[in-house]
Amino acid sequence: EVQLVESGGGSVQAGGSLRLSCAASGFSFDDYTIGWFLQVPGEGREAVSCIQPGDGRTWYADSVRGRFTISSDNAKNTVYLQMNSLKPEDTSAYYCVRGRYCSSDGPTTLDAWGQGTLVTVSS
Secondary structure, rough: OOOOEEEEEEEEEEOOOEEEEEEEOOOHHHEEEEEEEEEEEEOOEEEEEEEEEEOEEEEEOOOOOOOEEEEEEEEEEEEHHHHHHOHHHHHHHEEEEEEOOOOOOOOOOOOOOOOOEEEEEEE
């Protein structure tokens, strides 16, 4: 069974940092991409970042590039999202997702989602 379990959300003041984790199980970690999405109120989910653990390829949305860093620990089948210089507009539920590729436009062919973890950034 494919499972993606997020952790690490919480509340922080603007300018602060959080690290999200996504623990994956039930599939060959190197053969897929793992990405992060946030929930846009009234508009659905928006891709934030992705990584291809098999080759280290990464992608970032313009809104987070330079502030967020995605990484993977292939021995632990875990992907991390280090979130620095957080802004109030980063407040959202963040979801870990499995896809086929981490392309130049973000993660593609999505087929599994985690339950989400809430990030709240206060001004």
